[in-house]
Amino acid sequence: MPLVVGIRFKEKGKVYYFDPCELSLKLGDKVIVETVKGTEMGTVVTEVKEVPEEKLVSPLKKVLRVAREQDILREQQNRDKAKEAIEITEKKIKEHGLDMHLVDAEYAFDGSRVTIYFTADARVDFRELVKDLASTLKTRVELRQIGVRDEAKLIGGFGPCGRELCCSSFLYEFEPISIKLAKEQNLSLNPSKISGICGRLLCCLRFEAEEVAVEEGPTLALEIGSYVITPEGEGKVVSRDEQKGTIIVEFEDGTTDEFPEEEVDVKNVET
Structure with missing residues (x-):
């Protein structure tokens, strides 16, 4: 398998792979590389490693040299x-x-x-x-x-959560985000609540949905409409809060209560 090294041209930019050409490179090194637009200077962000050829974009461009003082x-x-x-x-x-x-x-x-x-x-x-x-x-x-998302990434700033923008701190590529992701997490569909400073849907909707899926596991029995047994009696699931890990159950008398999912069992309904 060919050897490659990961190079980034911008602090929060995408990682590109290059042929290290037998150079001794370490993380953080400034290097001069050959690109389709000419020579550029980048930073080594991954160590030299083997990668299957089918995962590479050919032809692989080369690292020309470690940057000298005059290059910097x-x-x-x-x-x-x-x-x-x-x-x-x-x-x-x-x-x-x-x-x-x-x-x-x-x-x-x-x-x-x-x-x-x-x-x-x-x-x-x-x-x-x-x-x-x-x-x-x-x-x-x-x-x-x-686009406005790229603008936010370049300029940076703070999101409605009070933390540095995801796109300018650790997300290196934008992925498609749909309103479905907000619905699946039972979030408010108010645009002001689920939009970032760029005016588009929050980037965190995607990776937080993925985290929820991992924590819940491959199956999810407590769907809305399911009949369950709670510490307060039997009822029907009418809502769920993915962030808190709780569900809202409605009882026969019309009252509702909130329970952690681990305190609730699915009721087997005979048909």
Whole structure:
């Protein structure tokens, strides 16, 4: 099996695999790698390991070398230039009267290209803006429209739970999220309760649903509508709280009570 090493180009970005080319690499090393867009500098985030060839995207690009002092200096200069590019771009957007929101900018490692990220509610004709920026910045300019989730990931912040955003702290890729995930966890369907600062459904709906599934195991007998035996008598399950691990049971007299699932047994109903 081929040997690979995991490289990340952004602090919270996706991990890409490269051929280590017999280099002695350790976690945290800054390295120069070959990519489809030219040479870039990244950080080693996984140790060299064997991976089945069918799981790799061929052809595997190579790690060219461990970053030298001048490479790290160049990367810092690129970050400084990116800040200047953001200021210039903001002025140019106003001059051209475009309805777009600037998010971030980054230079390619060799300085041959600057990528500018923005959001907009609709398509934007930025052809004249690109020409103007290329003339001012003296390099090739690429404008890339991103979604609101990507914007939140780049900018960062705190969610309604008070913790750092999942997308900017530990989630490296976005997965599809549907309202069904909120329903399965018996959460309020009020948009203000299940939406993040990006305005989209909370990322945690997916991985918390997966955690609930693991904790509950492969089968779940206490479905809504099931007849159960509780410490207070027999009744029917009318609701469940996945987060608390409890169920609401309705008794024959119409009253309800809440019980931990482990205190309730399923009643066998003869047909």
